[in-house]
Amino acid sequence: MAAETVTIAKLGSQGDGIAETTGGPVFVPFALPGETVMIARDKGHGTILSVLQASAKREQPSCRHFGPDGKNGTCGGCALQHVAEDDYRAFKVALVQDALTQHGIDCPVEPLVTSGPGERRRATFAGRRTEEGILLGFSSPSSHHIVSIEECPVLSPALFERLPALKLLAGILASNSDPFRIAVLETETGLDISFSGLKTPSEKRRQAAIRAAMTVKGIARLTLDDEIIVEPVKPALQIDGTKVFPPPASFAQTTERAEDAMAALVLSHLKGAKSVADLFSGFGTFALRLARKAQVHAVEFDQKALEALDYAVRNRQGLKAVSIERRDLFRRPLLPRELKGFDAVVFDPPRAGAKEQAEELARSKVSRIAAVSCNPATLARDLRILIEGGYRVESVTPVDQFYWSPHVEAVALLKKA
Template sequence: MQIERDGDRGTLVGVETPSADRVEAFCPHFGVCGGCQLQHLDRPFYESFKTGLVVAALEKAGLDVKSDRFVDASGRGRRRATLHARKEGAGYMRLRSHQVADIAHCPILVPELASRAPAIARAVEAVIGEADVAFTASDSGIDVAVRTQRRQARAERLMPLLGEFGLARLAMNGETLLQAQPPTLAIGRASVNLPVNAFLQATAAAEQTLGEYALAGIGKAKRVADLFCGVGTFAFRLAEQAQVTAFDSDRGAITALQQAARHASGLKTVTGFRRDLFRDPLTRFEFDGFDAVVLDPPRAGAMAQVEELCASKIGQVVMIACDAGTFARDAERLVQAGFTLRDLQIVDQFAWSTHVEIAATFTR
């Protein structure tokens, strides 16, 4: 291995004797683009490495929990991506840099976005200048949300892109500019009209896998609280067998969930409420009306909410987490309160990155 020094960092310039666990990366941008870091690992080593990230975090928290359930949930590719559009091109940031790696094709995205997303991002930069462009491949077409800090950016210059690229919707700085048709997504038996910048699981395969896990994890519960529910990723699947009360701080997400619930058929009642679960978590007394809880917090975890869960009479918690460190912290607290971590599954939707998705069931 040959390394050049770049300040306090080393830059790989060549591999003289490759490891037995090393393979050729499939993306021509690997090593330049910072979007993927692990394409050079063979499959067994890759899965072991990502599982180890979770196990190490749990061990640091004093929990001796192993997982041999690693699910490849990359599916058709990621259906969400944000590209940076700059003068030097459109793509993700370069490895260890604030400069953009210009790409024409991203092989980890779904086919609908792989080549079109970079082309659309370049077209955005051409008419309004530097911007970040978020893409979602919805069931009804590509949803594009542009964010820019350029005060002179004129929204009307973007409008021709709707027809030029056949977009479902075009938004700028959180406001819809034009919409050919509402971007929709089927979640279980419901169809959800997506709000601008809606949070979704990165791949459809991961959403399906995690939804099925949550449904199995609640067991025979008849009344379920879905915390940090988003647009209903879990709520509409849980409602196939239980009444669901869903909470999230995002007004647009709750509105979309409520609208979808009104039109869905074949489901038990789904009720949505807007609530900031960081500042105003459900109390131990409010949990008296539920048999189980599904918890899907952001990277910061949900310590305030976990404290109330620990003090409640709830005996079944399914946690979905996207950060190993905060998951381990929250899991440790649940275990201290008498819960047992009975199942741990690694769901790999952010393929070839160091990010992991974790699904776990706690009972007491």
């Protein structure tokens, strides 16, 4: 790869600087608009060798593992630590605005709901046994190289402080050098730790892991794939005053602040509704809040998540009726005739979006919809379907719960025109 000098024109959707050259665009991670950088070019990708002219808005990264000169390699967890705060916020808003524009949607985009360092309560670590011991951290961008983490400013302190415990458990359970993953959720009773990708441990290793998990402070549950190895105390989350015991490796919003902000938007928009359908409900992030004022029908494919929601409802007084239904909404979306009894709908699908369900909602007479998404592109596609079915988008609010990453959540509020 030959060295080449380029000037960065703009930021791309993944946070990379983009240089326009005669050979086409070149994507340069950790570069900013207006900068002149020397790169090693490999087709459409450039690696910074040196910054010849830096932007006045370049910030000093908060983490030693960030950037091309990061300690132990370049951590792939963050992409934007070098971006000034005002430009960072504008970038996140633009991700949503650009997705809407691509689908011909002209509607208000509200200011970014922010998050900050130390708020992330959920993470998935990469790990592998080496000759030197357990390597644990995050993978480099577009690589299987694992960067050993010595600090992480985005993780909650309680989660980061338990990294030695994760290494201890990995050292017990990992019997070969195959890579594995550890999904961790911080709950009010301790960490919910789920290993995947490991060879089935021997009984000796299993018993050693149980002893370690019982001894180390701050561990609520240890799971290997779908099997609970030990549960010193049930992992618990509070959702608007209702205690929920999430199943292992279940989806939870990444930060509490983002969850509360999204819930406030949804509840305000659906205020006064008597009957609400919560689609892709999970274990009740929205359903449990809505049930204070409305009857809720929660629809979700994950049976264990539904069981957690049902248990939470049955053990909490003062809620309206909450019914549950296990259903694959990608294959069997709720039809207009099934939606007749609902005043409002909220849906929060995976990154693939809710195309099939949006098509049925577009044919329905539901008066109000709140659409929540972690993918602006599929959200905009689904909103276009709803617009063509007679809905009006009243607002879209970007929500940043993936701090310093190129990802952004959004909440769209719609009414039948």
